[in-house]
Amino acid sequence: MGLRTMGSQSMTDANAELVATFEEWRPVLGYEGRYMISSSGKVMALERRDKAGKRWPAKEVAQFDSLGYRGVHLSDAHGKHRNVRVHVLLLEAFVGPRPPGFVACHWDDNRSNNDLANLRWDTPRANRLDATRNGRNKQTAITHCPQGHPLEGKNLEASVLRNKGHRRCRACGHETRTAWRQGRQFDKSRADARYRWYTS
Structure with missing residues (x-):
């Protein structure tokens, strides 16, 4: 659905600006074939048909606020529903599963900034140090x-x-x-x- 880089060795400023707007999309872990997530934190429900044969077109999933974090409501092929925070889905899709003992961290401490460059898996201590560095530790x-x-x-x-x-x-x-x-x-x-x- 999009690219993060292009193979050309040189490009005009206009082309560079266009490339910067492109997003890379990957399947949501555990929901492959149903949802995809972009490198900027957008979540897309893929086109599908339900058990009655009704066609549901692809669409962007609405996000809700969860204590400042962005969340989405997902459903699997068996009709099981759950709410998930977007930054966790993005890291799972682009970086890999959560390492034991690690948490999903925002470099700038802005919980709603789910750009891939702003996220990482890290220790709880490192997450607290982020808050100190960004002036959010009381x-x-x-x-x-x-x-x-x-x-x-x-x-x-x-x-x-x-x-x-x-x-x-x-x-x-x-x-x-x-x-x-x-x-x-x-x-x-x-x-x-x-x-x-x-x-x-």
Whole structure:
């Protein structure tokens, strides 16, 4: 139905613009012969006839919003229906089945941008780092802990929580653990002193 590249070694600007509008289409995994998906995220229902012999012409499948993601309603040859997110279908068709433990990621964190170049299979951690890089991780907007200590540099706790985009005050964390071991209440003055020691 379309091409992504052409064999010509040179082309005019007009031809290049035309080629850029072409899309590559591939069968939807598990729905071969019924649906195809394009490299830009369009889904097409192929022409078919139902059990009564009625002809259904090919048409683009309407997409719906699912928490910001684009979704489609598909049916198989046995009449079984299911809703599926478009970015997952596209990766399955153009990249391959989902690797174990991986999720479908949008490079720009725009859930509705289902262009193939914007999608990839990757780890949940990499997906969270996308959100941080694109300024969508709420934790990155927090500059101070509840006790007023800046969340930066040596006052950031070096823990696995940082890999999830979370940041914690190292000074307050130390005082919290020390107070628990000593059986006393959290002491802000001690946390302040610990912060000064970390950052001096």
